[in-house]
Amino acid sequence: MADGQHLPIDPFNARKCASGFCTPLADQRTQVVHIPPTEVIPIIFIPGIMGSNLRMSAKRQALLNKNNNIAWRVDSTYETARFIKLTAGERQKQLDPSETCVDTYDEGHSETGNPSETPLKRNSGVTLKNVFQQHIPNNFGVLLAPDPSGSKRRKTHLEKALERGWGEILFDSYGELLQLLERHLNEPMCSESELSEWWKNTLVQISPTSWGNVLPPDLSQLKDTDIIAALSKRWFPTHAMGYNWLESNSISGIKLSERISALISKYNNTVYKCEKVILITHSMGGLAARAAMHPAIGKIEKSVHGVIHGAMPALGAGTAYKRMRCGFEGYSLSIVRNVLGATGAEVTSVLANAPGGLELLPSKAYGNGWLQVIHENQLILNLPQNGDPYSEIYKLKDKWFRLLKEEWINPARLNKRNIDRSFALLDEAKTFHEKLNEYFHPNSYAIYGADRKKPLGAR
DSSP states (O other): OOTTOOOOOOTTTOOSOOOOOOOOTTOOOOOOOOOOOSEEOOEEEEOOTTOBOEEEOHHHHHHHTOSSOEEEOTTOHHHHHHHHTOOHHHHHHHTOGGGEEEOOBOTTOSSBSOTTSOTTTSOSSOOHHHHHGGGSOTTOOSSSSOOOTTOTTOOOHHHHHHHTTGGGBOHHHHHHHHHHHHHHHHOOBSSSSOBOHHHHHHTBTOOGGGGOSOOOTTOOOBOHHHHHHHHTTEEOOEEEOOOOTTSOHHHHHHHHHHHHHHHHHHHHTTTSBOOOEEEEEETTHHHHHHHHHOTTTTOOGGGEEEEEEESOOBTBOHHHHHHHHHOOOSOTTOHHHHHHOSSHHHHHHHHTTOHHHHTTSOOGGGOSOOEEEEETTEEEEEEOSSSOHIIIIITOSSOTTOSOOHHHHOTTOOTTOSHHHHHHHHHHHHHHHHHHTTOOOSSEEEEOOOOTTSOGGGO
C-alpha cells in the first residue's frame, strides 16, 4: 500500500488482516505492515432542543394537507421558509409530541421512514442526502470512504454517514463537529510516527489550565506519545443520535439507552470488540443522556466510558420561562427568531404541550430569586422565595407573571389540551427534575460559557 493511501474500512464488515507483498530476493527493504485496530469505541453526539429532525404521522400529515411528512428540519430552506409563515395553531399541530418521532434513515431507501409506511407518511422526494450532500467530500475519512467498485453491497460515503445518524440532527450547526471528530480521532498521524498539526496545535504540550480552572488536580499535559497510545489500538467512529425533544427526557433517555445498547451489540457482532461508548452532548441533550444512564431510567451507565456536556441546563434555564412569555429574542426580521417563535403565543402553543420543553424550566435546585422585576432601580418582584417555582410561578392562574396564558395553550383546538393538562405536564417535569436530581456519570466533563464580560446576572 503506497504511503498516504487508505483502503476503505467498514467497522461493521472489515476483517482483521494485513497485506504483504512478494519482492525479489535482492530487494532487502523492510516491509511495513499496517495492522488495523481490534477495538471500537463509538463517539455518540446527542444534540440540544430543536437540534433533532422530526417527522410526523400520516394522520397529522393529512390533517395539515402537507406534501411530505417533515415536522421539523431547519436544514431545509424550503421547510424553514414555510415554517416562518405558520400560525400558532399550525405550529401546535405540526410539533405535537404524540404525532412525531425522530426522522431516521433507513438503509437502502432514499427517503426517510419505514419502507412499510404508506406513501402519504413518507417524505415525497425530500431526502436526508440532499440536506448535507454538499458538506461531505467523497474522500472524507478512512472509515467513511466509499466502498471500492465490485463490492458485494457497495456503500457511498453518504450512506455510511447516514447510517451513523448524521442526517438525524441539524447538520448546519453540528456537522463541523462530527467531521472534526471523525477525521482527527481516526487519522491522527501525518506520518508513521508524527501527529498531525491539528493535534499538535490543539492538545499536545498545552497546559490543562488553559482549558478552564475546574479540572482534576492530577490532570497533566498531554504528550504526543499519550495520544498515539490512546488512538492507535482503537477505531473511534462518530455517531449522532437524535431524539424527540418534544417528549419527556425520561422517554428520550430510555430510547437512547436502547439504541446505544443495540449499537454496541452490532459492533460486537463484527470482528471488533466494543464494550463502551463515549457521549458528547449539547444543551438539552445532556438531560436526555443523563436519563439514559440513570440507574432508575435508562440504566446504561456501565456501557459509557464518560460524557462531555456542552452548555447543559443541569438545573433548568431561566430563558425557557422568558421565551414562553416573550418569544425568542432577536430583531424583528431575524430568521432564527421567526422560526423558533417570535411571540410568547407561538412558543407557548408548542412548549405548553411538550413535556421536554417544560423540563427545561428552572427546577427547585435552581434556587430562589431568579425571576426579578426592577422598576426605577427598585426591586418589585423577586421569585421564587420558598424554593418552589412550580407553585410560586408556573402553576398560578391569576398573576400577570404566571408561566401560562390559557388562551395561548390550544390555538389549534385539539381535544383535551387545556391549562389543567399543562399543569399535569408541569407536575411530571417536577418529578423528572427530582428523579434526575444530582445524578451524573462518574466521568463527566462540562463545557460552559465563562466570559467575564457576560456574567450570569446580565442575561
